[in-house]
Amino acid sequence: KQEVTQIPAALSVPEGENLVLNCSFTDSAIYNLQWFRQDPGKGLTSLLLIQSSQREQTSGRLNASLDKSSGRSTLYIAASQPGDSATYLCAVKETSGSRLTFGEGTQLTVNP
Amino acid sequence: GAVVSQHPSRVICKSGTSVKIECRSLDFQATTMFWYRQFPKQSLMLMATSNEGSKATYEQGVEKDKFLINHASLTLSTLTVTSAHPEDSSFYICSAADGHNEQFFGPGTRLTVL
Numbered sequence: 001k002q003e004v005t006q007i008p009a010a011l012s013v014p015e016g017e018n019l020v021l022n023c024s025f026t027d028s029a030i031y032n033l034q035w036f037r038q039d040p041g042k043g044l045t046s047l048l049l050i051q052s053s054q055r056e057q058t059s060g061r062l063n064a065s066l067d068k069s070s071g072r073s074t075l076y077i078a079a080s081q082p083g084d085s086a087t088y089l090c091a092v093k094e095t096s097g098s099r100l101t102f103g104e105g106t107q108l109t110v111n112p
Numbered sequence: 113g114a115v116v117s118q119h120p121s122r123v124i125c126k127s128g129t130s131v132k133i134e135c136r137s138l139d140f141q142a143t144t145m146f147w148y149r150q151f152p153k154q155s156l157m158l159m160a161t162s163n164e165g166s167k168a169t170y171e172q173g174v175e176k177d178k179f180l181i182n183h184a185s186l187t188l189s190t191l192t193v194t195s196a197h198p199e200d201s202s203f204y205i206c207s208a209a210d211g212h213n214e215q216f217f218g219p220g221t222r223l224t225v226l
Contacts, residue, residue, distance in 0.1 A: 043205055043219040089155060100215060102155045
């Protein structure tokens with residue numbers, strides 16, 4: 001059974017810092033990996049999707065990497081802003097179907 | 113981009129009543145929709161996978177007679193919480209998969225059972 005773990009569970013940083021969120025998964029046979037953002041009481045916003053054949057994806061200040069063989073992904077946020085404060089969720093899609101398995105999330109607070 | 117809506121966004125009901133939540137894909141057809149629930153400060157837990165025109169597939173531990181799912185068209189799936197109890201209070205989120213199997217999420221429905 002696939003298990004997804006995110007570290008740290010919570011992170012508080014001053015504005016302007018670069019930061020890294022970590023995601024690990026137990027079964028490397030994945031179809032793709034996706035990073036989401038969730039604001040309190042809201043749904044999910046997709047940030048980056050990395051196919052299993054890719055090593056990284058970039059969008060603006062965000063960069064996500066994937067090391068499938070070691071079961072790890074990182075989300076790098078450059079020059080963090082207070083508006084980046086949210087919970088960041090990592091999810092993997094398994095090869096055998098279209099279900100997503102989510103991690104517990106990292107709650108990020110960027111202080112002005 | 114692909115948009116998924118949910119209605120209502122928030123509902124409060126008395127214990128013992130039934131509540132229906134709608135999930136719609138607004139600009140694409142979704143043969144598969146997913147229902148998740150999320151408790152405070154926890155991640156999303158998949159409840160069931162819904163395929164248009166067929167019975168939903170429920171995850172282990174999810175009561176199919178309590179959480180009724182209907183996926184009558186390619187753009188609409190409904191989740192009915194029957195005989196709701198306070199422990200059913202949660203945040204329910206749906207997602208819809210497009211032709212490339214990418215999931216797009218709705219904004220969620222906050223259910224409070226008194």
